[in-house]
Amino acid sequence: MSEMLSGAEILCRALVDAGVEVIFGYPGGAIMPFYHALPDHPQLRHILVRHEQAAAHAADGYARASGRVGVCVATSGPGATNLVTGLAAAHMDNSPVVAITGQVSRPMIGRDAFQETDIIGITLPITKQNYQVQDVTELADVVAEAMAVALEGRPGPVLIDVPKDVQNQKIEWHPPQKPRHPRAGARGQSLTPGASPGSLEDGVRAAARLIKGAERPLIMAGHGVILAEAYAEVQALAEKTGIPVITTLLGISGFPDGHALHLGMPGMHGEVHVNRAIQHADVIIGIGLRFDDRVTGNTASFAPQARIIHIELDRAEIGKNVPVAVGIVGDARDVTRRLVAAVEPRRCERWLEHIRGFVRPRTEAFRGDLSPETILASIYEASHGECTIVTDVGQHQMWVAKLYRYERPNTHITSGGLGAMGFAVPAAMGVHLARPNGTVWAISGDGGFQMNMAEMATMVQEGLPVKMAVFNNGYLGMVRQWQQFFHEKRYSCTPIWSPDYVKLAAAYGIPGYRVKQASELADVVGRANAEAGPALVEFVIEQEANVYPMIPPGGSLSEPIEAEPAAAAGH
Amino acid sequence: MLLDDALVTLNRAFGVLRRRNVPIEGLALHPSGTAGVSRLTFVLKADAATADRVAQQFHKMIGVRSVMVLANEDSTTEAKR
Ligand SMILES: Cc1ncc(C[n+]2csc(CCOP(=O)(O)OP(=O)(O)O)c2C)c(N)n1
Numbered sequence: 172m173s174e175m176l177s178g179a180e181i182l183c184r185a186l187v188d189a190g191v192e193v194i195f196g197y198p199g200g201a202i203m204p205f206y207h208a209l210p211d212h213p214q215l216r217h218i219l220v221r222h223e224q225a226a227a228h229a230a231d232g233y234a235r236a237s238g239r240v241g242v243c244v245a246t247s248g249p250g251a252t253n254l255v256t257g258l259a260a261a262h263m264d265n266s267p268v269v270a271i272t273g274q275v276s277r278p279m280i281g282r283d284a285f286q287e288t289d290i291i292g293i294t295l296p297i298t299k300q301n302y303q304v305q306d307v308t309e310l311a312d313v314v315a316e317a318m319a320v321a322l323e324g325r326p327g328p329v330l331i332d333v334p335k336d337v338q339n340q341k342i343e344w345h346p347p348q349k350p351r352h353p354r355a356g357a358r359g360q361s362l363t364p365g366a367s368p369g370s371l372e373d374g375v376r377a378a379a380r381l382i383k384g385a386e387r388p389l390i391m392a393g394h395g396v397i398l399a400e401a402y403a404e405v406q407a408l409a410e411k412t413g414i415p416v417i418t419t420l421l422g423i424s425g426f427p428d429g430h431a432l433h434l435g436m437p438g439m440h441g442e443v444h445v446n447r448a449i450q451h452a453d454v455i456i457g458i459g460l461r462f463d464d465r466v467t468g469n470t471a472s473f474a475p476q477a478r479i480i481h482i483e484l485d486r487a488e489i490g491k492n493v494p495v496a497v498g499i500v501g502d503a504r505d506v507t508r509r510l511v512a513a514v515e516p517r518r519c520e521r522w523l524e525h526i527r528g529f530v531r532p533r534t535e536a537f538r539g540d541l542s543p544e545t546i547l548a549s550i551y552e553a554s555h556g557e558c559t560i561v562t563d564v565g566q567h568q569m570w571v572a573k574l575y576r577y578e579r580p581n582t583h584i585t586s587g588g589l590g591a592m593g594f595a596v597p598a599a600m601g602v603h604l605a606r607p608n609g610t611v612w613a614i615s616g617d618g619g620f621q622m623n624m625a626e627m628a629t630m631v632q633e634g635l636p637v638k639m640a641v642f643n644n645g646y647l648g649m650v651r652q653w654q655q656f657f658h659e660k661r662y663s664c665t666p667i668w669s670p671d672y673v674k675l676a677a678a679y680g681i682p683g684y685r686v687k688q689a690s691e692l693a694d695v696v697g698r699a700n701a702e703a704g705p706a707l708v709e710f711v712i713e714q715e716a717n718v719y720p721m722i723p724p725g726g727s728l729s730e731p732i733e734a735e736p737a738a739a740a741g742h
Numbered sequence: 743m744l745l746d747d748a749l750v751t752l753n754r755a756f757g758v759l760r761r762r763n764v765p766i767e768g769l770a771l772h773p774s775g776t777a778g779v780s781r782l783t784f785v786l787k788a789d790a791a792t793a794d795r796v797a798q799q800f801h802k803m804i805g806v807r808s809v810m811v812l813a814n815e816d817s818t819t820e821a822k823r
C-alpha cells in the first residue's frame with residue numbers, strides 16, 4: 172500500500188522508524204514544513220530550547236547518557252550556525268548526534284538568499300559526515316544512514332541539511348531501505364610500528380607478554396571504556412593483574428572511584444601521585460583514549476620509561492600523539508576481554524606501595540568552610556550517590572572530576588575535548604530525558620551558567636527537573652587562576668558580575684537557594700534534590716581558590732605547581 | 743584513494759591536508775571505472791610519517807573506500823599499503 176507523502180512527513184517517519192523519541196529544536200522559516208508535519212507524529216517529543224546551541228548540547232547529553240543517537244533540529248542560517256559549538260563539542264567527545272537543519276530552497280542555494288549559510292561547509296571539520304538532501308527520494312535513506320554513521324565505530328555528529336522545497340516535495344512513500352554504505356565497523360587488528368597490521372590475537376599476545384614482564388604497569392582508561400561499556404572487562408583486567416587504574420577526564424566513572432586499585436585523574440590537574448605513577452611506569456595500557464595534550468603534558472617527557480599498549484577503536488589514533496609499543500585496533504570491551512583471558516594472574520604490591528609514597532595532602536586553601544569537597548559530598552549524600560553529574564568548564568569542573576565520588580558507570584558527563592562553557596545546563600536536560608527516573612545535577616561556574624541560563628525557561632515549559640548548582644566565585648575562575656600563575660596576577664576581564672540567582676530562579680518559578688556556609692549544605696541541598704521540578708542552588712565560594720596541582724600548559728607531568736606561588740600568595 | 747564520487751567527500755579530503763598544513767604538489771581526479779566511485783591521487787610534499795598519518799585520517803573518512811601510500815621518499819617498497 173503506498174501513499175503520497177511530503178519530504179517533511181517522510182523526515183518524521185524516518186526518525187520514528189529509527190527509534191527517535193526526543194528531538195531538541197527551534198523552528199524558523201526554512202524548517203517550517205517539518206514543524207508543520209511534526210504534530211502528526213506524537214512519538215517524537217519535541218523540546219523547545221531557548222537557543223540552538225542548547226539543542227545541540229542537550230542532544231549530546233542525551234546521547235552520552237543513553238548510548239543512543241541524540242537529535243537536534245534548527246532552521247537555516249542563524250539557527251544552523253547556532254548549532255556549531257554543540258556539534259564541535261559532540262565531535263571532540265565522540266557523541267552520536269544527528270543535526271537536522273532547514274535550508275533555503277534548491278533554486279536559491281548559492282545566491283546568498285535570506286538566511287542561507289553553507290552549513291555543510293561550516294560543519295565539515297566538526298562532523299563525521301554531512302548530507303545535503305538534493306531530492307526527496309533520498310531523504311529516508313539519508314536519515315537511516317546518518318543515524319547509523321553517528322553510532323557506528325567511533326561515534327560522532329552527523330548533519331543533514333534539508334532544503335525547504337525538498338521538505339515540501341511529495342512522493343509515493345516506500346519504507347527506508349538499508350543504509351547505502353553500511354561500513355563494516357572496526358575490524359580488530361593490531362598495528363605495531365614497522366610491522367604490517369597483524370591479527371588481533373598477535374596484538375593481545377604481545378600485550379600480555381609486556382604486562383607479564385612489567386614491574387610498574389598502569390592502566391589508563393578513557394572515554395572508550397564508557398562508550399564500549401567495558402566496565403566489567405577493565406575491572407577484571409585490573410583485578411586479575413593487580414594493576415592500578417587511572418581514569419582520564421572523560422574516563423571518569425568508567426571505573427569505580429572507591430576501588431582499591433583506582434588512582435585518580437592524570438594530566439594538567441591530575442593528582443601528583445597519578446602523574447608521578449605515569450612518569451615512573453614501565454608499561455602503560457591505554458584503553459579507549461587519545462593521549463590528549465591535557466593528559467600528557469609535554470609529550471617529549473611523557474611517561475619516559477613506559478612502553479605503551481594502546482587499545483583503540485580508531486586506528487588513526489594509534490601512534491598519533493605518543494609512540495606505542497603495541498597498538499591494538501578494536502572495541503575496548505572486546506579487546507580487553509581477550510586481554511583478560513591472555514594475561515597471567517599477578518600482583519603489583521611493591522609498585523602500589525611505591526605509588527602510595529607519592530601521595531600528597533591536598534593544598535587548596537579556603538577562607539570559609541564551603542569547600543568544593545563539602546559541597547560535592549552534600550550532593551552525593553542528598554542523591555545517595557545515585558545521580559548523574561554534568562559539569563561545565565573551569566575550576567569547578569576539575570574539582571568535581573577530582574573530588575566527587577563516582578561509583579556508578581557513566582554518571583560523569585562533561586565537555587572534555589572542546590571544553591565548551593555553557594554545556595552543563597542544556598546537556599543536563601538531555602541527560603534527564605535519557606534517564607527520566609534518575610536525578611541529574613548540572614554543576615556550573617558563575618560564568619558558564621550565565622551562558623545558557625535561559626534554558627531554565629525550557630525546563631519549566633517542558634517539565635525537566637534538572638538540579639542546577641552554581642559555584643559562584645565572582646570570577647571566570649580558571650582564567651583568573653592562569654592570570655595569577657602566568658600573567659602576573661593581572662585579573663584582566665575576569666571578575667564577573669552575577670544577578671541575584673535566587674531571585675532569577677524565582678522569576679522562572681523555580682525554587683532557588685543560596686548557600687554561604689557548610690552548615691547549611693545538608694538541609695538546602697537535600698531540599699533542592701527532593702524538589703519535584705527544577706531547582707537552583709548558588710554556592711558562594713572562596714573567590715580566589717585555585718585548582719592544585721597544576722602542570723603548566725606544555726610542561727612536563729614531572730613538574731607540577733603544587734601550592735600558591737610565593738609571589739602570588741597573600742590574600 | 744578510492745572515494746565516493748561526491749563533492750563533500752572531496753572537500754573533506756582537502757580539509758585533512760589543510761588542517762595539517764601538508765602542501766599538495768599535484769593532484770588528479772578520475773573516474774575509477776566503478777560507477778559512483780572516483781580515484782583521487784595526491785602528490786604530497788611530506789615525510790613518510792606524515793604521509794602515513796594523513797593516509798590514516800583519509801582512511802577513516804566516511805565515503806573513502808580505500809587508501810594507498812604509493813611511494814614514500816624514504817621507503818624502498820613501491821606500494822606500502
Ligand atoms: C565558550 C567558552 N568561552 C571561553 C572559554 C575559556 N574559559 C575556560 S574556563 C573559563 C572560566 C570559567 O569560569 P566559570 O564559569 O565562572 O567557572 P570557574 O572556573 O570559576 O569554576 C573560561 C572563560 C571556554 N572554555 N569556553
